[in-house]
Amino acid sequence: xxxFGRENFNIPLRAVGFAAAGLCVISLLNLAVFQRFHxxxxxxxxxxxxxxxxxxxxxxxxxxxxxxxxxxxxIQLLMYYGxxxxxxxxxxAESKAEHQHEEYGGGHYSELGPRAQRIMKLDPTFAYVPLYxxxxxxxxxxxxxxxxxxLSTAARADPREWKFRAYMAAIGAQKRGDAPAVLRELGQAxxxxxxxxxxxxxxxxxxxxxxxxxxxxxxYREILSSRDPSYYETARRALRELGAAIQ
Amino acid sequence: MPAYFLGHELSTxxxxxxxxxxxxxxxxxxxxxxxxxxxxxxxxxxxxxxxVDQEVRVLLDFGLSFIELMAFAMAxxxxxxxxxREMETKTIYLILSRPVPRAAFLSGRCLGxxxxxxxxxxxxxxxxLSLLWLKGWPxxxxxxxxxxxxxxxxxxxxxxxxxxxxxxxxTLSALTMTTIVWTLxxxxxxxxxxxxRGAGGPAAVFLQAGAYLLPNLQLLNFRDRLDAxxxxxxxxxxxxxxxxxTLFYSTACFGLAYALFRKREF
Numbered sequence: 001x002x003x004f005g006r007e008n009f010n011i012p013l014r015a016v017g018f019a020a021a022g023l024c025v026i027s028l029l030n031l032a033v034f035q036r037f038h039x040x041x042x043x044x045x046x047x048x049x050x051x052x053x054x055x056x057x058x059x060x061x062x063x064x065x066x067x068x069x070x071x072x073x074x075i076q077l078l079m080y081y082g083x084x085x086x087x088x089x090x091x092x093a094e095s096k097a098e099h100q101h102e103e104y105g106g107g108h109y110s111e112l113g114p115r116a117q118r119i120m121k122l123d124p125t126f127a128y129v130p131l132y133x134x135x136x137x138x139x140x141x142x143x144x145x146x147x148x149x150x151l152s153t154a155a156r157a158d159p160r161e162w163k164f165r166a167y168m169a170a171i172g173a174q175k176r177g178d179a180p181a182v183l184r185e186l187g188q189a190x191x192x193x194x195x196x197x198x199x200x201x202x203x204x205x206x207x208x209x210x211x212x213x214x215x216x217x218x219x220y221r222e223i224l225s226s227r228d229p230s231y232y233e234t235a236r237r238a239l240r241e242l243g244a245a246i247q
Numbered sequence: 248m249p250a251y252f253l254g255h256e257l258s259t260x261x262x263x264x265x266x267x268x269x270x271x272x273x274x275x276x277x278x279x280x281x282x283x284x285x286x287x288x289x290x291x292x293x294x295x296x297x298x299v300d301q302e303v304r305v306l307l308d309f310g311l312s313f314i315e316l317m318a319f320a321m322a323x324x325x326x327x328x329x330x331x332r333e334m335e336t337k338t339i340y341l342i343l344s345r346p347v348p349r350a351a352f353l354s355g356r357c358l359g360x361x362x363x364x365x366x367x368x369x370x371x372x373x374x375x376l377s378l379l380w381l382k383g384w385p386x387x388x389x390x391x392x393x394x395x396x397x398x399x400x401x402x403x404x405x406x407x408x409x410x411x412x413x414x415x416x417x418t419l420s421a422l423t424m425t426t427i428v429w430t431l432x433x434x435x436x437x438x439x440x441x442x443x444r445g446a447g448g449p450a451a452v453f454l455q456a457g458a459y460l461l462p463n464l465q466l467l468n469f470r471d472r473l474d475a476x477x478x479x480x481x482x483x484x485x486x487x488x489x490x491x492x493t494l495f496y497s498t499a500c501f502g503l504a505y506a507l508f509r510k511r512e513f
Contacts, residue, residue, distance in 0.1 A: 011335040012332075018502060018503070018505075018506035019503050019507075021502070022499040022502045022503040022506070023460065023499075024343050025495060025498075025502075026459070026460055026499045026500070027459040027460065028307075029492060029496055029499070030435075030458065030459050030461075030463055031459065033463050033488070033492060034439060034458070037485070037488065038436075039465055039467050041471075043436075043437075043440045052438060061433070061434075062430045062433055063312070063316065063429075063430065063433060064315075064433035064464060064465065064468045064471060065308075065312045065470075065471070066471045067308045067470070067471050068308045068309060068312045068439070071298065071301070071304065071305045071309070073303060074298065074301065075294070075297045075298050075305070078297070078298070078299065079297070082410070086258050087310075123471075125472075126474075126475035128300065128301055128304075132300075135402075167419055169274060177367055188257065189371065192302075193378070196300055197299070197300055197499040215465065227299050227300050227302050228299040228300050229299075230299070242288070
C-alpha cells in the first residue's frame with residue numbers, strides 16, 4: 001500500500017506555487033499533444049476480444065505492447081487452425097465434398113475469420129494475418145465471402161498494400177473456378193518474401209493440377225526452404241512424385 | 248559569477264551522475280537483471296518458432312517489448328530506491344553537508360540512472376540484434392526509432408520515479424505509483440476516447456485529470472508503430488514532438504521533485 005510521510009505535506013506556499021506551475025506546464029503540454037497527435041490504431045470500442053483473449057490483450061496494451069498482443073493472438077490462431085477440430089461433423093464433410101482434394105486441408109474452423117478480424121483490430125499493419133486467414137478461408141475452407149470481408153477490412157486499413165487487391169482478384173477467380181486466373185492474380189504476391197507458405201502450397205498444387213510442372217517444382221522447393229515445417233513432408237512427397245530432386 | 252556557479256553545479260551534477268552510474272552498474276541485482284534479460288531474450292526463440300513464417304516479427308516484437316519492460320523495471324527501482332536509501336543510510340548527509348546544491352544532487356541522480364539504464368538497454372539490444380541477425384532479419388530503420396521511443400519513455404520513468412520517491416516514504420509505494428503512471432500513461436488515447444462518451448460525474452473528473460497530468464506514453468511508443476505510416480517518413484515531425492514533449496514533461500516533473508527536495512529537512 002502506498003504510504004506518505006507526514007513531513008512531506010508540510011510544504012510552504014512558494015513550493016505549492018512551484019508545484020502548481022509544474023502541473024500547469026504538464027497539462028498544457030498534454031493538451032497540445034491531444035490536439036496534434038492521434039493514435040493510428042482503432043479506438044477501444046472496435047476491439048471486441050473474446051473472453052479468453054481479453055485479459056491477455058488488455059494486459060499487454062496497458063504496457064503499450066499492442067504489436068506483441070497481436071503476435072500472441074496470431075500464434076493462438078495458428079495453433080487453432082493447426083489443431084484438428086474436436087467436432088468435425090458436417091462442416092468438414094461439406095468442405096471435403098466441395099474441394100475434393102485432401103491436400104488442401106479442410107474442416108470448418110468457424111473461429112478463424114473472427115480471430116483474424118480481432119488481430120487486425122489490434123494491429124492493422126500486420127498484413128500477414130489477413131493474407132493467411134483469407135487464403136485459408138477461400139482456398140482451404142471454401143468460405144470465399146468471409147475471406148473477401150477480411151481482405152476488404154485490411155485494404156481499408158492500409159490502402160497502400162497491393163497484395164490485398166491481388167488476393168481479392170484471385171479469390172474472385174477461384175469462385176469462378178478459373179484456376180489459371182487464380183495463379184495469374186497471385187503471381188506477384190507469390191514472389192513476395194512475406195507470402196504465407198500456405199498460399200505457396202495452394203499455388204504449387206494448382207500448378208501441378210494444370211500440368212505446369214516446372215512452376216510447381218519451383219514452388220515446392222521454396223516451401224522446403226521456408227520457415228514453416230508443416231508443409232515440408234507434402235512438398236517432399238510432391239517433388240518425388242514430380243520426379244524432381246529435393247535440394 | 249553566475250557562469251561560475253552554473254559551471255560548478257554542472258560539474259557537481261556530472262560527478263554525482265558518474266557515481267550513480269557506477270553504483271548502479273556494480274549493484275548485484277542490476278547485473279542479475281541484465282543477465283536474466285539475456286537468457287529470456289534467447290528463450291524468445293522458442294516463441295518465434297511457434298509463429299512459423301512470422302518468426303522474425305515475433306522475435307523483434309518480443310525482444311523490444313522485453314527490453315523496454317526490463318529497462319523500466321531497472322529505472323523505476325533505481326529511481327524509487329536511490330534517494331530513499333541514501334536518506335535511510337544517512338549517506339545523503341555526507342553529500343549535502345558539502346557545497347553540493349540540491350538541484351545538482353537530483354539532476355546527478357537522474358542523469359546517472361538514465362546513463363546506467365541506457366547501458367543496460369544497449370547490452371540487451373546487442374543480444375537482441377545478434378539473435379535477429381542469426382534468424383536472417385534484413386534490418387529496418389524503424390528499429391532505431393523504437394529504441395529512441397524507449398529511451399524517451401525511460402527518461403520520463405526515471406524523473407517520475409524520483410518525484411514519487413520524494414513524495415513517499417517507502418521504496419515499494421514509490422515503485423507502485425511509478426508503475427501505475429507507466430501503465431495509465433499507455434492508456435491515454437483510450438482515456439481520451441472515453442471522455443466525450445458517457446463518462447460522467449466523478450469518473451469524468453478522474454479521467455480528465457488523468458489525461459491532463461499523466462505522461463502520454465503512447466506518443467513515444469514508436470515500438471508499437473514499427474510499420475505504421477508515420478514511421479515511414481524519416482525525420483518526421485513526430486520525432487521532434489516526442490523529444491520536445493519528453494524534455495518539457497521531465498523538466499516539469501523535475502521542477503516538482505526539486506520543490507519537494509528543497510524543503511526537506513535533513
